[in-house]
Amino acid sequence: MKVRISLLGLLCLIGVVACDASASGPTTRTPVHTPSATPTMVSQVITTPNAINLAPTNAPTMMPAPSAPTPTPIRTTLKASVSPDGQWLAQGIAEFHGDQVTYRTQMKVMKREGSTGWAMIQEAPIALGYTIPQPLHWSRDGRYVYFTNRPNPDGCSMFINGADLWRINLATGEQQQVMPAQAIWLTLSPDERMIAYIAQGRPKKLVLRDIKTGQERETPLQVENDAFAGRIVWASDGSALALTIAENSCRTYQWTQGILHVNTTILAQTMLIPNDARLLQTLDWREPNKILLRDKDGHQYWLNPTTRTLDATAIPEVPINSAQWPPFHSETLGFTMNFPPEWELTDRQNGVYLWTDESFGSGPEPTRYEVQISEYANPQARSFIEVATAPWNEDVKRAFTFTSKMIGNLQTYETTSIPSRSGVLYVFFEGNKRYLVLALSPYDAQSPWPAQAKFERLFRTLLQTVRLTR
Numbered sequence: 001m002k003v004r005i006s007l008l009g010l011l012c013l014i015g016v017v018a019c020d021a022s023a024s025g026p027t028t029r030t031p032v033h034t035p036s037a038t039p040t041m042v043s044q045v046i047t048t049p050n051a052i053n054l055a056p057t058n059a060p061t062m063m064p065a066p067s068a069p070t071p072t073p074i075r076t077t078l079k080a081s082v083s084p085d086g087q088w089l090a091q092g093i094a095e096f097h098g099d100q101v102t103y104r105t106q107m108k109v110m111k112r113e114g115s116t117g118w119a120m121i122q123e124a125p126i127a128l129g130y131t132i133p134q135p136l137h138w139s140r141d142g143r144y145v146y147f148t149n150r151p152n153p154d155g156c157s158m159f160i161n162g163a164d165l166w167r168i169n170l171a172t173g174e175q176q177q178v179m180p181a182q183a184i185w186l187t188l189s190p191d192e193r194m195i196a197y198i199a200q201g202r203p204k205k206l207v208l209r210d211i212k213t214g215q216e217r218e219t220p221l222q223v224e225n226d227a228f229a230g231r232i233v234w235a236s237d238g239s240a241l242a243l244t245i246a247e248n249s250c251r252t253y254q255w256t257q258g259i260l261h262v263n264t265t266i267l268a269q270t271m272l273i274p275n276d277a278r279l280l281q282t283l284d285w286r287e288p289n290k291i292l293l294r295d296k297d298g299h300q301y302w303l304n305p306t307t308r309t310l311d312a313t314a315i316p317e318v319p320i321n322s323a324q325w326p327p328f329h330s331e332t333l334g335f336t337m338n339f340p341p342e343w344e345l346t347d348r349q350n351g352v353y354l355w356t357d358e359s360f361g362s363g364p365e366p367t368r369y370e371v372q373i374s375e376y377a378n379p380q381a382r383s384f385i386e387v388a389t390a391p392w393n394e395d396v397k398r399a400f401t402f403t404s405k406m407i408g409n410l411q412t413y414e415t416t417s418i419p420s421r422s423g424v425l426y427v428f429f430e431g432n433k434r435y436l437v438l439a440l441s442p443y444d445a446q447s448p449w450p451a452q453a454k455f456e457r458l459f460r461t462l463l464q465t466v467r468l469t470r
Helices: 007-014 384-389 394-399 452-463
Strands: 042-047 075-082 088-096 102-111 116-125 129-138 144-153 165-169 175-179 183-188 194-199 205-210 216-220 228-234 240-247 256-263 269-276 281-287 290-294 300-304 309-311 327-330 335-338 344-348 351-355 370-377 403-407 410-415 425-430 434-441
Touching: 075 129, 088 129, 088 144, 102 129, 102 144, 102 165, 116 129, 116 165, 129 183, 144 183, 175 194, 183 228, 194 228, 228 281, 240 269, 240 281, 256 281, 384 410, 384 425, 425 452, 434 452
Parallel strands: none
Antiparallel strands: 042 116, 075 088, 075 344, 088 102, 102 116, 129 144, 144 165, 165 175, 183 194, 194 205, 205 216, 228 240, 240 256, 256 269, 281 290, 290 300, 300 309, 327 335, 344 351, 351 370, 370 434, 403 410, 410 425, 425 434
16 A cells, blocks of 8 residues: 655645644554543524634533633534535534643534524543534435534544434424434434444444334344444335445454445345455445445445445546535634535644545555645745745755646645655645645545545535635
């Protein structure tokens, strides 16, 4: 696999951001410790602008008033989603302060045009990991949004998307707990009557829960105790589901993955693909005999669950509609943008970072595509090439190339000539005595990963939404 170094370290080296030891890259997996509990949430009526702004506000709250002003968070993590009709915005936010003793989370739901919405707030101690609320599903009738508190455990973990399930009535703001915190991965059925989830603890169990009655049926998974299970996808008629089984993933060089089929009526299990070194994983199942899979290098396949055969026929690209992406506003860096809802966003004091939970390759540090956003001051109004090459030697300066173009009414400069071990695509937006820098990594124009085209397409769509606010 390709070796990757932290892009933050590179940006620190060239002076784009300040060095921050807390923003280190991924580490080798160690045994997992899950957060101890999910705190009870309280409601708050809010009125918000139509963009996500992670700067502190003076909104009223039902939490006890602090004795001193709340300090600016040193790190804020965000998951957001827009309803299918484009009318509603849901945000799960976690704020971490300098003492790193407690953290504060909010689940916000609001009309996109800025009218009143609702926020559920909680505070909890940081123990062995933490949880963050995130939108999970918008109901087909447009009445509800479902959300979960996703554990972020300390150590070796895979396939974690949520522990509990809540439902918010969009008309009234009423919240209802549909399921307590007892899962590590959960997915609603196509008819929204059932939840399929992987239960916490051992042995590994798949559970089907009736949302209306709470009645559950369960089956122990026919896997090793140290295996991970998740990425559940339902057949469109609800008659079956498929999920991914990871074996030996904490012993990274023995890591394999398999695809398990479960009949939802009798809970019969069939291993469609066992212990495969390609690390195949389930993505979707919308057609009767076509389960969409992806391997560790980003190649996609159709799996026929009847014949158990793989078809590598090209998968049609899904159209991108950035108007349906959640908006984001950074007062610190002075810009707005829309970003893909499947990406997680973290706002630190030295920059904004976006990434997905998709990983590629194998070994101790699988590759994750990420975007980092920072500011490069230019008080002397020097030319772009002077600014970009200032930290580098004459060999780099002589070989430096870039292209320039307008994005909207903004002048931009694009380059891959800044040295890095994993490759980075930089785009500089020229502002008033400053540059806003967006960087996609890893990036290799000569021999890219198969997945690079997808992430470059999303990145270039994101660039079209950037606006400078100062």
